[in-house]
Every structure is written in C-alpha cells, then in structure tokens.
Amino acid sequence: MIRFLPLILIWLIAGVYSVNAQKNPFGIKPLNDTTLVEKNGFFLIPLIYYTPDTRWAFGGAGVYYFKVPPKYEYQKLTRVSYLQFLADYTQNNQLDIWGVWNIFTRNEDYLLKGEMRFRDFPDRFYGIGNNTPKENEERYGYKLISIKNLAMKKIRPSLFAGVDYHFEYEYDFRLEEGGQLGEGTITGYNGGIGSAIGLVSVYDSRDNAINAFSGKLIEVSSYFYLPALGSTFNFVALNGIYQHYWSLPRKQSLALQTKLRFTYGEVPFLDMSTAGGDDILRGYPKNRFRDNHFAGTQLEYRFPLFWRFGMVAFAGVGDVFNQPSDILAKTLKYSVGSGLRFVVNPAERLNVRFDYAWGREGGYFYFSVAEAF
Secondary structure (H helix, E strand, O other): OHHHHHHHHHHHHHHHOOEEOOOOOOOOOOOOOOOOOOOEEEEEEEEEEEEOOOEEEEEEEEEEEEOOOOOOOOOOOOOOEEEEEEEEEEOOOOEEEEEEEEEEOHHHOEEEEEEEEEEEEEEEEOOOEOOOOHHHOEEEEEEEEEEEEEEEEEEEOOEEEEEEEEEEEEEEEEEOOOOOHHHOOOOOOOOEEEEEEEEEEEEEOOOOOOOOOOEEEEEEEEEEEOHHHOOOOOEEEEEEEEEEEEEEOOOEEEEEEEEEEEEEEOOOHHHOEEEOOOOOOOOOOOOOEEEOEEEEEEEEEEEEEEOOEEEEEEEEEEEEEOOHHHOOOOOOEEEEEEEEEEEEEOOOOEEEEEEEEEEOOEEEEEEEEOOOO
C-alpha cells in the first residue's frame, strides 16, 4: 500500500486545485452533501490508473460540470450535467483519447448523451467462448474511431426515451503470425465499419450520477447495425442495465448492478460481449473471455472510515455464452474483493478507488477514478 501513497497525494493535490465556479465560503463540505449546492465548476486532474488490460496508464482528464438554471425561480435546478475529456497512454503502448457528455436541458425536458473516441490499442485475444485456455493468447493491435450521439425526451419525471446513432471504424489491424485471427475465419479480424441506429429508454432516479447513495438506473437499448446505414456487418445488439442504490445509516450504502447483453447476426469479435473489466466482474481482464452474450450481477457494500477515506466490499457472478447450455458451474465466473476509497471532490462525491478482486484465474488490482458503477 505504501507505493500508492504518492498517487493518492497527487489526487489530493488535484482536488485542492479544482476550479469551482461557486466557492464554499466555509471550507470543505461534509461528505454527505449532494450536488445540490454547487451549480457548476471545472475539475482538472492528472490521470493515473491501473487495470489488468492496460497495466499502468498516465495522462490527464478534465470535467466541466454544471446545472442548467430554471426559467422561473419556483422551478428546480436540473441534476448535474457534465462534459468530460480524457487522454491517456499505457504501459502496453495503448493510446486512448475520448470525450463524453451527459447533459440535462432546462427542467430536464431532454437528456443528451454522447461520446467521441480514438483508440490505438494493442491487445490480447484468447479465442471465443467462456472456457478458452490462457495458452491461446495471441497479440494483435488495431485503431478505432467511434462516435455516439443520443437524444432522449422526458416522458415523465426520471423517465426518458429516444434515439441513438453509433458509428465506429475499426482499421489498421496488426495480427500475430500463426494466430487464430490471422487465419481470417473470425468475423471482423481485419476491421470494418459499424453503423447503427439505436432505440434507448432510461429511467434514472439516482441522487448523483457520479456516486449514488439512493435511487435506480434502468436502461434498455437495442442497436441495429445495417448495411443500409453503411455498416460492414449486419447484426443486432440488445442491452439491459439495472442499478439500485440503498442509503444506510451512518453514511453507508448498498449498490446492486445487473448487466445483460445479447448480440445476434454477423457480430465482429471486437463487438462481442465480454466478461470482466473494471466495472463488473473485476478480477478478469476485459479481453479474457468473449462471446455473443453476457449476463452478470454484482453487489457492493460501501462505508466510510475516517476523514475522506472509505472502503467497499463486493461480490459478483456472471459469464459469456453462445447458448444458455454453455453456462456451467465449472466455468461460471465469480468475483470477490474489497477496495479503498479516497474522496477528491466532496461536493460531487468523486472518489479515487483502489480495488483488489479475485476470480477463477487469480487476483488483479485496479487503481482508477470514480466508482465502478
């Protein structure tokens, strides 16, 4: 743990030097404050994190968060909106540059979400299925340009529905000689264009999108990648996310997440479902297992320690599969672990997290910003 103290100090300094449009004249606010006080601000941080997919990564990130003022005084402010930019470079020679936005318009009549991303990403491939051996590892690399643009209208409080457009271009593949990808039999082995129209519905009653203490998030979406839209591949992706947060006494909370993803048709391997990552089923590299479908759930208990420090304990289970009969007890993926939290921005409940998670193939640690979900 001592080797991580310099990183924690860097994040502490970043929190001190965050630029807020509204200052709190009484100093640091208590940790149970919500985003109802600060209306807008700008937060610049050096980016340092670790995952098994990237190893150590370094870069920078900036977040501008704000609340759209109401037209009339008796109306409420919207929940927090944000524009985020990130650029990082990893020990695995991976470059990632992306921008993300999540904007509530006045009175939350509309929710606008989107992403623009460029990746140059050396990676590992182990095959397709939930029982691929580690010995199958082969190295490859690719470049990606991705654009998502989602617009949703409020149907009733906290409920939105709308249309998304997703464009991605996967190109400049570098394949390992003699590997499975080099044989040319796996869909998407040399890249292509994905162009899809999506239908999305979101119910979001969370008190804070960055780190919720209470409320729910339910998101259901379907994406149709069609040649008529310019897509190289013809497939459908169905997604479901359910998150539930319970506030407990003494600033404790309980968080539940369930994720479902099903793909049908001519699915390129980069767009297949994966088991693992830093958000669900921590303890498995995100690229370790992939197949057409994924189902998983996890539970996390969060509690404070002292000052700005807190801890979590989590457990999860899930797997990728092609047919339901592929889900077997001997291959089912489980994840258990614990982690330390440090609050860098109390007003927005923005945390730095250090997690250690253990799964079927051993343990991995994660050092990142913001909660896993």
